[in-house]
Amino acid sequence: MFYGEFDYKIDDxxxxxxxxxxxxxxxxxxxxTPSPEGCLxxxxxKEWNRISTQLTGSGLARxxxxxxxxxxxxxxxxxxxxxQGRVAIPAPLxxxxxxxxxxxxxxxxxxxxxxxxxxxQQEKQDALEQAxxxxxxxxxxx
Numbered sequence: 001m002f003y004g005e006f007d008y009k010i011d012d013x014x015x016x017x018x019x020x021x022x023x024x025x026x027x028x029x030x031x032x033t034p035s036p037e038g039c040l041x042x043x044x045x046k047e048w049n050r051i052s053t054q055l056t057g058s059g060l061a062r063x064x065x066x067x068x069x070x071x072x073x074x075x076x077x078x079x080x081x082x083x084q085g086r087v088a089i090p091a092p093l094x095x096x097x098x099x100x101x102x103x104x105x106x107x108x109x110x111x112x113x114x115x116x117x118x119x120x121q122q123e124k125q126d127a128l129e130q131a132x133x134x135x136x137x138x139x140x141x142x
Contacts, residue, residue: 002107005124007117009101014094015086016103016114023081030087032114033076034096037123040089040114047110048076089114 006019018026031043043051055068079087089099102117106124115123 001109002112003109005104005106005120008103008105010089010094010099010103011086013088014091015082015088016105017084017086018081019105019107020085022105022107022112023085026081030079030081031076032079032087032089032093033072034093035113038097038119039116039123040093040097040099041108042087042112042114044110 002022002025004019004021006017008017010016018030025044026042028045031045031048033041033043035041052073055065055072058065060068075092077090077093081087093099097114098116098119099114100116104115104117104120106113106115106120
């Protein structure tokens with residue numbers, strides 16, 4: 001499980017440190033993908049394989065499956081944590097997320113996200129406001 005938020009600097013080679021408490025789960029590798037919210041999502045190999053298997057057996061029409069596979073798998077990058085605990089973020093992914101010098105790595109349960117620091121502050125505020133509304137809705141439905 002990934003949780004917490006961590007502020008980091010991106011180095012000249014586009015590498016970001018991975019929080020020490022995340023590293024053990026990611027020792028076999030990391031899959032990074034662009035997220036529709038304007039950040040990057042990081043998966044363990046186990047989670048990525050689970051999603052892949054789930055999609056393969058989903059029963060979607062072949063045309064929709066091809067579209068989904070193109071969107072998800074063609075934009076994904078596989079990487080490993082280096083000896084200093086960093087992962088290289090490819091330029092297309094950095095551009096997608098608008099990640100400059102300052103980044104935030106945020107745990108999101110079975111995945112983690114990498115955000116441009118300024119974007120993350122706004123997203124976090126919005127998420128917190130909406131989360132409390134969702135929790136109240138859940139409590140009222142019980």
